[in-house]
Amino acid sequence: MSPGAFGILSTLPLAVFFVLRNARLRARMDARAARRLRLRAFLFLAACALGSALLRAAAGTLPLPLAWTILLILAAAAPLLGVLKRG
Amino acid sequence: MRTAAGGIALLLIAAGLFRAEGAFLATALPFAAFAVLGAFFPPPVLSLKASRALSSRFASAGERIRVTLTVRNQGARLEYVSLRDTLPEGLALVDGEATWCGALEAGVELTWSYALEGARGLHAFECLEAEAQDPFTTVKTRSTLPCPCSVAVYPQSFAPPKLAFGAGAVRPFAGRSRAKRIGAGTDFAGTRDYTPGDPLKCLNWRAEALWGRPIVNTFEEERAIDVGIILDCRCEAYVHSDPFEAAAAAALSLAEDFLDRGDRVAFLNYGSLISWTPSGAGREHRLRLRMAAARAELGAHAAFDRFDNLPIRIFPPHSLVLVVSPLRREDVAPLRSLRALGYEVAVLRPDPSPLEEPQAEHGAEPGEHLATRMLGLEREVLFSRLLRAGITILDWHPLQPLAALSHHEGRRA
Numbered sequence: 001m002s003p004g005a006f007g008i009l010s011t012l013p014l015a016v017f018f019v020l021r022n023a024r025l026r027a028r029m030d031a032r033a034a035r036r037l038r039l040r041a042f043l044f045l046a047a048c049a050l051g052s053a054l055l056r057a058a059a060g061t062l063p064l065p066l067a068w069t070i071l072l073i074l075a076a077a078a079p080l081l082g083v084l085k086r087g
Numbered sequence: 088m089r090t091a092a093g094g095i096a097l098l099l100i101a102a103g104l105f106r107a108e109g110a111f112l113a114t115a116l117p118f119a120a121f122a123v124l125g126a127f128f129p130p131p132v133l134s135l136k137a138s139r140a141l142s143s144r145f146a147s148a149g150e151r152i153r154v155t156l157t158v159r160n161q162g163a164r165l166e167y168v169s170l171r172d173t174l175p176e177g178l179a180l181v182d183g184e185a186t187w188c189g190a191l192e193a194g195v196e197l198t199w200s201y202a203l204e205g206a207r208g209l210h211a212f213e214c215l216e217a218e219a220q221d222p223f224t225t226v227k228t229r230s231t232l233p234c235p236c237s238v239a240v241y242p243q244s245f246a247p248p249k250l251a252f253g254a255g256a257v258r259p260f261a262g263r264s265r266a267k268r269i270g271a272g273t274d275f276a277g278t279r280d281y282t283p284g285d286p287l288k289c290l291n292w293r294a295e296a297l298w299g300r301p302i303v304n305t306f307e308e309e310r311a312i313d314v315g316i317i318l319d320c321r322c323e324a325y326v327h328s329d330p331f332e333a334a335a336a337a338a339l340s341l342a343e344d345f346l347d348r349g350d351r352v353a354f355l356n357y358g359s360l361i362s363w364t365p366s367g368a369g370r371e372h373r374l375r376l377r378m379a380a381a382r383a384e385l386g387a388h389a390a391f392d393r394f395d396n397l398p399i400r401i402f403p404p405h406s407l408v409l410v411v412s413p414l415r416r417e418d419v420a421p422l423r424s425l426r427a428l429g430y431e432v433a434v435l436r437p438d439p440s441p442l443e444e445p446q447a448e449h450g451a452e453p454g455e456h457l458a459t460r461m462l463g464l465e466r467e468v469l470f471s472r473l474l475r476a477g478i479t480i481l482d483w484h485p486l487q488p489l490a491a492l493s494h495h496e497g498r499r500a
Contacts, residue, residue, distance in 0.1 A: 006110070006113065007113075010113060010114040010116070010117055011117045013117075013118075014092075014117050014118070014121055017088065021222070025167065025222055028167075028188040028189045029166070029167060029189060029190055029222070030189065030190040032190070033166045033167065033190045033222070036166070037166075037222050037223055040223045041223065044120075044121075044124070044223075045117075047120075048116060048117035048120055048121075049117075051116050051117075051120070052113045052114065052116045052117060053113075055109070055112060055113040055116055056109065056110060056113040058109075074119070
């Protein structure tokens with residue numbers, strides 16, 4: 001599987017989630033909010049697909065333990081950052 | 088959802104580490120990104136002000152109450168806000184929705200309404216629950232918007248019985264209650280010899296033809312009286328709550344009927360506590376009485392277990408005291424002493440048993456038949472003791488119309 005197809009496939013569950021949620025909220029949101037939500041979801045999914053594809057392509061060249069360690073640190077630090085940010 | 092995405096991301100990362108496979112890591116990226124996204128977006132700030140308006144502060148049971156809510160956004164635009172009104176217990180939604188969802192522009196005033204129906208009682212509205220969220224990151228902010236309000240749901244009125252009550256003392260104003268003295272009225276009281284000055288319309292021609300001298304009819308004067316209504320709220324007196332609801336409705340119906348006649352009415356709830364509405368008349372007083380009937384609730388208190396502690400001095404002397412109570416055996420002595428003090432005492436006795444159609448005697452179980460008969464005998468003894476003291480008794484089954492009520496005559500020996 002090519003890295004591009006892999007990137008798209010890996011974002012598919014989130015894309016389904018966004019579509020379902022938009023469908024649920026669309027009836028109760030105004031057009032401006034719905035359009036903004038669609039745009040933000042599309043940009044986010046595109047960025048995720050790109051990131052995932054790049055990571056998949058780089059996974060063969062980068063030393064894997066290093067990449068995993070960086071990602072693990074990010075995954076552990078993100079909630080902490082969120083808590084600090086919210087005070 | 089963010090928690091679920093974070094969990095999936097961690098699982099995939101763990102699987103990648105365990106299997107030493109980069110594909111798992113790449114798959115984890117979108118989930119991890121979604122999980123951490125909310126941490127970098129500020130939650131929406133709720134700056135809302137709410138107010139509530141009711142179609143009426145007083146409504147009879149079963150009547151629709153329309154609630155109109157107005158919410159003003161004093162802050163920035165909210166992409167998605169959900170407003171939910173907390174309904175008081177005892178009120179049910181019959182029209183519209185108590186929730187509203189959507190986007191709210193800055194400075195915009197939102198108004199929506201819904202209708203409620205409810206059971207008797209004093210119902211208090213507290214606050215509106217607001218929840219704003221960023222639909223993209225699902226970051227939520229919750230807040231409560233106070234908009235207190237209350238509505239009194241009073242019992243549905245029955246058609247009152249066509250009974251004439253009197254009192255030892257009357258007020259110097261015209262009314263429709265018997266004054267027990269001869270004067271201008273509509274109820275026939277007797278006849279007497281004609282004296283010059285008597286209105287000719289009162290001449291009784293048949294009596295004159297019989298006795299050979301002019302005879303005139305006399306009438307009982309009708310005046311306004313003071314009435315005190317005591318609603319029995321002692322839970323020991325009732326087997327079930329339905330008869331109490333019927334008693335409250337009957338008490339209010341009688342009170343409103345007395346008000347319509349021009350009398351002054353006082354209302355007393357006697358139960359776990361004493362709630363007293365002083366004597367009065369007029370439209371405002373009608374609302375006070377409705378509030379008292381709405382507020383009545385069953386309760387128990389050792390001090391008010393019997394009618395011994397009735398605060399009887401709050402009733403004007405020689406006034407009519409109407410007790411709405413299923414009556415207990417111990418209540419006879421306090422009521423007789425009330426009568427001995429000079430009050431006109433009447434008792435409206437709603438049947439305290441659950442509201443079911445009375446079974447035919449031949450269809451009931453033998454034990455049930457015997458119990459019914461014993462209860463009937465006990466009731467007759469109770470009534471005869473009250474009747475001997477000169478107390479008027481109105482025996483009423485709540486499934487029967489109050490308008491068809493008549494005085495209980497007792498069992499003749």
